[in-house]
Amino acid sequence: MKKTVSLLLTLTLLLGLLAAGGVSACAEGPSGTLNLYTWAEMFDPDVLASFEKETGIRINYTNFDYDETMLAKLESAKGGDYDLVIADDYIIETVIQEGLAQKLDKDRLSNFGNINPVYQGQFYDPTDEYTVPYGAGVQTICYNPEAVDVAVTGYEDLWNEAFEDNLAITANYRVMIGMALKILGYSYNTNNVDELNEAAELLYRLAPNIRLIKDDFINDDLVSGEVAAAVMYTSQVTQAKLAAPSLEVVYPKEGLGFGIMGMFIPSAAPNADAAHAFIDFILRPEVSAQSYEWLGYYCTNKAADALISDDMKEFLVLPEEFRAEDMEMIGNISAEASERQAEIWTEFKSLCGQ
Amino acid sequence: MRSDKKGSQAGFLAPMYIFTLLFLIGPFVYMIILSFLTRAETWGVVNEFTFRNYTRILEPVYRSTVFNSLKLALDVTFLVILFGYPFGYFMAKLPPRKRGLMMLLLMIPFWTNSLMRLYGWIIIFRANGILDKLLMLLHLTEKPLKLLYSWPAVTVGMVYALLPFMILSVYSSVEKMDWTLVEASRDLGAGPAKAFLTVTLPLSMPGLLSGVILTFVPSVGLFFIADILGGNKIVLLGNVIQEQLMKVHDWPFAAALSVILMLMTSLMILLYRKLTGAAEMEGML
Numbered sequence: 001m002k003k004t005v006s007l008l009l010t011l012t013l014l015l016g017l018l019a020a021g022g023v024s025a026c027a028e029g030p031s032g033t034l035n036l037y038t039w040a041e042m043f044d045p046d047v048l049a050s051f052e053k054e055t056g057i058r059i060n061y062t063n064f065d066y067d068e069t070m071l072a073k074l075e076s077a078k079g080g081d082y083d084l085v086i087a088d089d090y091i092i093e094t095v096i097q098e099g100l101a102q103k104l105d106k107d108r109l110s111n112f113g114n115i116n117p118v119y120q121g122q123f124y125d126p127t128d129e130y131t132v133p134y135g136a137g138v139q140t141i142c143y144n145p146e147a148v149d150v151a152v153t154g155y156e157d158l159w160n161e162a163f164e165d166n167l168a169i170t171a172n173y174r175v176m177i178g179m180a181l182k183i184l185g186y187s188y189n190t191n192n193v194d195e196l197n198e199a200a201e202l203l204y205r206l207a208p209n210i211r212l213i214k215d216d217f218i219n220d221d222l223v224s225g226e227v228a229a230a231v232m233y234t235s236q237v238t239q240a241k242l243a244a245p246s247l248e249v250v251y252p253k254e255g256l257g258f259g260i261m262g263m264f265i266p267s268a269a270p271n272a273d274a275a276h277a278f279i280d281f282i283l284r285p286e287v288s289a290q291s292y293e294w295l296g297y298y299c300t301n302k303a304a305d306a307l308i309s310d311d312m313k314e315f316l317v318l319p320e321e322f323r324a325e326d327m328e329m330i331g332n333i334s335a336e337a338s339e340r341q342a343e344i345w346t347e348f349k350s351l352c353g354q
Numbered sequence: 355m356r357s358d359k360k361g362s363q364a365g366f367l368a369p370m371y372i373f374t375l376l377f378l379i380g381p382f383v384y385m386i387i388l389s390f391l392t393r394a395e396t397w398g399v400v401n402e403f404t405f406r407n408y409t410r411i412l413e414p415v416y417r418s419t420v421f422n423s424l425k426l427a428l429d430v431t432f433l434v435i436l437f438g439y440p441f442g443y444f445m446a447k448l449p450p451r452k453r454g455l456m457m458l459l460l461m462i463p464f465w466t467n468s469l470m471r472l473y474g475w476i477i478i479f480r481a482n483g484i485l486d487k488l489l490m491l492l493h494l495t496e497k498p499l500k501l502l503y504s505w506p507a508v509t510v511g512m513v514y515a516l517l518p519f520m521i522l523s524v525y526s527s528v529e530k531m532d533w534t535l536v537e538a539s540r541d542l543g544a545g546p547a548k549a550f551l552t553v554t555l556p557l558s559m560p561g562l563l564s565g566v567i568l569t570f571v572p573s574v575g576l577f578f579i580a581d582i583l584g585g586n587k588i589v590l591l592g593n594v595i596q597e598q599l600m601k602v603h604d605w606p607f608a609a610a611l612s613v614i615l616m617l618m619t620s621l622m623i624l625l626y627r628k629l630t631g632a633a634e635m636e637g638m639l
Contacts, residue, residue, distance in 0.1 A: 066600055071397065094397045165500060171586055173601065212503050213586035226481045226502070332396045342602040346589055347415045350422065353505065353587035 030273035033058045037070065038086035042134075044294035051281050057274045067091035074100050079267030084275040086134050089260045090332055093124035101130045101264045108276040111283035114303035118324050119260055123331045131262035132279050135297030138327070139175050139257045141250040142222060142237050143229035154253035155179045158229065159206055168212040168221050168230040173345035174330050175257055177203060179231065182254040188330045191337040200344040207351035222247065233259075235296040238315040251319065256327045260300070292316050382616075389609035399605055407610035416594065420614070423591040426505075427573040430512040434520045434569045437513070439562060442524025443554075446531075460518055472511060472582050479507055479583070503585030511583040512573050520565035527561020528554075560630045567626050571619050591615055 040063040048059050064070045067087050071094060074082070079100040087095070095101050106112050112132070119133040143152050148162045158167060169176055178188040180199035190196065211227050212218070219240035222230045232240075240247055263282075265275045281287060288304035299305055299316045308316050333341070392402040410416065445456050463471060478484045479502040489495045501507060531554070539549045555562075577592030586593075591611060598608035 068600055068603065098397075210587065211500070211585065214581070224480065224482070335393055335395050338396075338602060339604065342598065342604065343413070343415050346419065346594060346597075349587055349589045350415070350418060353584065353589065 030271070030277040031056060032271055032274060033060050034271060034274040034278055035081065035083045035269075036061045036086075036278070037064065037073075037082040037084070039063055039065070042086060042295065044291055047282075047287060047291055047294075050287075051278060054281070055274075055277055057277065059278075071095060074266055077266075077268075080270065082266050083269040083271045084263060084265055084278055086261055086263050089122065089124045089262060089329060092131060092262050092264060093332055095264065096125065096130055100267050102267045102269065102272065103129045104132070104265065104279070105272075105276060108273075109280050109283065111280050111303075114283050114285060114288070114301050116300050116302040116305075118318070118327075119300045122260060122329055124260075125262070131264045132283065133260050133300035134263045134282065135292060135295055136258060136260045136300050137234040137297050138251070138259075139170065139179075139231055139233060140237055141229060141231055141252060142219075142240055142247050143250070144222065144225075144244075144246070145248050146246065147225070147228035152229065152248070152250050154250070155183050155231075156254070158209065158231070160209075163209045163229060165209065165211050166228040167206075167209045168214070168218050168227040168232075169210060170218060170232055171213050171215045173341055176231070176348075177341050177344055178257055178330060179203075179252075179254075180206075182252070182257075188257060188328050189333050191334045193337065193340055196337060196340050196344065200347070203344065203348050204351055207348060207354075210352040213349065213352065219243070234298055234315070238296040238312075241315065251322075258327045258329045260329070261297070385609045385612055388606055389613050391606045393604050393606050397603055404606075407606045408614075410607060411610060411614060416611075419589050419594055420591055422589065423574045426509065426512070426588075426590065427570050429509055430516065430573045431566055431570045433509070433513045434517055435562070435566065438517050438520030438565060439524050441517075442521040442561070442565075443528050443558070445521065446525050446528035460521060464518070468515060469578070469582075471514075472579060475507070475511055475514070475583060476502060502583065503587060505584070505588060508580050508584040508588050511579045512576060515576065515579060516569045516573060519568040520562075523561045523565035523568060524558060525561070527558040527564075531557050563626050563630055567622055571622060574618070575615060 034057050036059055038061075042063075043061075048061070051057070052059055062082075064073070068091070070085060070087050071091055074085070074095065075098070079102075085095075092101070109132070115133060119136055120128050125131045141152055141155070141158065148160075148166070150157055150160050150162045152158070174188065177196070177199055180203040181188060181190060181195065183202065184195070184198055186192075186195045186199065212221055217236075218230050218232045219236040221227050222232075222240050223243045230236075230240075237249055241249065263279055265272050269275055282291060283301060285301060285303040285307055288299065288301035289307035292299040292301075292304065293308060293312050293316065296315065298318065299308060305317050388399065389407055390403055390405070391399045392404050392406075394400050411420070445453060448456060476483075480486075481498040481500065481502070483502075485501060486495070486498045489499070490497075535557070536549050536553050539553045540546075544552065574590065575592035575595075577590055577596050580586075580588040580590045580593055592615075595608050595611045595615070598604045598611065
């Protein structure tokens with residue numbers, strides 16, 4: 001019995017080796033394995049399965065928790081090991097600066113024209129040579145109109161006493177200090193310490209209203225009634241609205257802070273062919289529509305907008321009245337400004353805890 | 355490591371020394387070097403020597419963080435002694451069979467992930483949670499209290515997480531105590547209180563102090579408890595280090611803070627050795 005089992009095991013191993021050899025031997029068009037590196041749960045498993053079925057390319061999906069981990073891994077692999085990475089805008093800027101990304105071969109991306117131009121030409125890749133956006137998020141205010149008697153139109157309203165100890169905010173200090181900067185009419189990316197100090201004074205006055213600061217599952221606290229309002233990301237707003245339709249979503253009148261997730265191919269990717277094939281596959285309108293409905297972020301594929309189902313449209317497609325000049329992206333700032341922001345944030349958090 | 359056996363076992367110990375050198379001393383030296391370097395504009399470090407990372411810790415924001423961390427650690431340690439000492443003491447005095455059962459009951463929660471147990475506290479504390487419902491049922495309160503995301507919630511979480519360490523330390527100390535000494539003091543006319551204070555307490559001191567270290571040291575750095583039960587508003591030294599490293603990308607400053615934290619910890623252990631004369635801590639399993 002034991003012998004049969006070990007014999008079977010050896011056979012399977014041998015077969016596996018043969019199969020692997022067979023695949024890498026025939027190099028007609030993209031084939032082999034695509035090493036996809038991004039956060040967990042970024043793709044509908046059906047989408048990945050249909051890509052594998054159509055092209056015969058096997059997807060090896062590995063994930064990271066933080067952009068920083070990805071950058072460190074990519075640095076130690078000298079741009080190798082991974083074929084396609086999806087990460088946040090600001091870290092992609094560093095990746096490109098360090099020469100860890102390769103230029104896209106647009107001849108192989110027949111669907112490149114489907115990308116919504118609003119999400120192109122941004123600070124991290126001004127000429128769109130390295131990246132293709134995959135989903136975008138904005139920070140919006142989501143609140144429960146039954147819990148408070150305030151009509152919220154912008155960030156400013158969160159300072160209202162009605163929200164005392166009743167507000168949840170995301171734990172990203174650039175976003176939250178940025179909120180104060182926006183109210184004052186400054187840029188998210190200011191390197192001017194005086195402007196930052198002014199924003200700090202404003203932010204400190206918000207401390208009595210803060211009940212909770214966190215990144216994940218902030219929508220649960222809004223839905224359960226722990227807080228009356230929350231500043232959070234698109235995917236969380238989608239979750240919250242689906243769980244409690246009576247919640248109101250506000251696009252702050254002071255302007256929107258955008259975050260874009262981008263796909264790029266590392267400089268020494270072992271299988272750049274497969275990566276191009278995958279990007280082009282995702283850019284197909286019907287595949288995009290399915291992906292964004294599953295992901296819950298803004299659809300960055302213009303051609304897919306029309307295909308998104310009506311009940312998801314309000315979460316995934318930018319509103320009619322949206323003007324591109326109202327949006328600003330959060331980019332990298334000087335070491336001095338970033339140091340000051342971290343200080344302001346620590347001080348603000350301790351004030352909230354008192 | 356007993357010193358009398360060291361020589362004959364040098365060969366067997368070599369892998370351990372290599373391991374320590376590679377995975378303990380190595381990273382530690384790296385961290386100390388890092389703490390004197392300058393951060394690069396957006397990512398990484400530049401090889402420029404500076405003391406600035408240390409002087410920055412003296413800024414009011416970070417000074418008060420250190421102070422708050424120590425204060426919380428003291429509160430937690432005090433509460434842990436209050437509950438843990440009697441628990442460990444009486445547990446050691448139980449008949450052996452019940453003692454084993456008690457030990458089992460104490461260990462079972464450890465089989466569950468500590469994060470999972472923390473989420474349990476959220477269910478108890480949150481608005482309209484179990485505690486709120488109970489209090490309202492008893493007509494003690496009328497509307498939901500805001501218990502979660504506060505200093506008391508963090509304190510409870512820390513006490514809960516660290517209590518077993520105190521219990522086990524005290525237990526192991528009291529268990530091997532020579533009870534004839536207590537009997538002798540009673541024979542010589544000491545009352546129960548005096549016998550406890552002059553005989554039992556000093557004899558169980560190594561256990562108590564080791565429990566204090568095992569509670570105090572982690573409670574300065576257990577940032578996830580402060581994050582989850584404090585809603586990120588409770589900023590401890592551990593939280594600042596984590597944030598400087600992962601979000602601000604200021605590795606040198608994070609390293610400097612870590613060095614300070616390690617110095618504080620080492621000081622505590624040194625103090626423990628001075629006070630008890632013991633080389634190893636009581637109750638380390």
